Amino acid sequence: MIKVLVVEDDPMVGKLHEHYLTQIKGFQLCDIVRNSDEALKIMQTKEYNLVILDIFMPGMDDGLQLLAKIREQEYDVDVIIVSAANDKDKIKAALRLGAFDYIIKPFEFERFNLALNNYKSRYNLVEEQSILKQDELDKTIIHQDTDVEVTLPKGLDKNTLNTVWSEIIKIDGMFTTEEISAKVGISRVSIRKYLEFLKSLKLLSLDLHRGSVGRPVYKYKCIDKNANIIDLYIQ
Incomplete structure (x- = not known):
């Protein structure tokens, strides 16, 4: 199970993340915090596999500083940005700091679902095998938009x-x-x-x-x- 920390100051968006995550197999929402300071504090005591991170938040100037801190302190965690920030400088900065994906608000379940299933495919591949083949890596890193298992919300057939x-x-x-x-x-x-x-x-x-x-x-x-x-x- 992929353990998730959500860093989001808007309670309504936090609830949306919580609802969406219950619809996608293989993910467990462990905690929701409202700013970067709370995120760093809780990450000192608990381990996560994935952080879903907003950019505009109180505390530090923005979520990009938190992402930089995560990399600087070498936390073994991946990050997906979900933010209303759509200017190219912030997007480029997030990707340079190693964000796995960048989702622009407002967003639909289908895009969120695709991002998390892309991530799950890579996570499972890397965690389950000690030696990887090039074609396997290509499917999860180069061609993230293809050959990805998508899942229906719970209750739908x-x-x-x-x-x-x-x-x-x-x-x-x-x-x-x-x-x-x-x-x-x-x-x-x-x-x-x-x-x-x-x-x-x-x-x-x-x-x-x-x-x-x-x-x-x-x-x-x-x-x-x-x-x-x-x-x-x-x-």
Whole structure:
């Protein structure tokens, strides 16, 4: 199990990290701290494999100084940056200091999922083998965006997702949760989880529509019926 420390001053983003991490196999969120000083203090007494780090925080000027301290003090830990900082100087500095990945806020689950599964692939390869082959390294270092296992959020099934998606791409125009639920044959509560996941992949949009009679109705619409990203989850 990969032990994770989250360094994030925004409690809402911290909760989002916590929620996302529970959806990805192989990771254990151990602690959340709100600034660099707290991070250095807790790292003196506890060991982690991965730090998910914001850049703009109280305490030190920013998370880049914490990343520099981590390298200076030779902590055996990897770092993924998740930050609203999108200027090239900060991104270049983070990568030069050895950040494994850099995710720009706001972000979707799919990008977070990809980053962590890329990391898990490399972590498992390095930890499990004492001698590595070039092609194995290439898959996890040079070609991080290919041949990566992606995982569905807990509670979702790839066969059901495939069925839901197959029904959606048959529809021209908008549709409701109830309509897809009837076509697939599962409850509205369950179908909503699949629709929200597809929305997080930017395959669906959701809009509020007011009819002439009755309450407003939320309707989904397929944005891209030919998107390849869905294949990662249903193959």
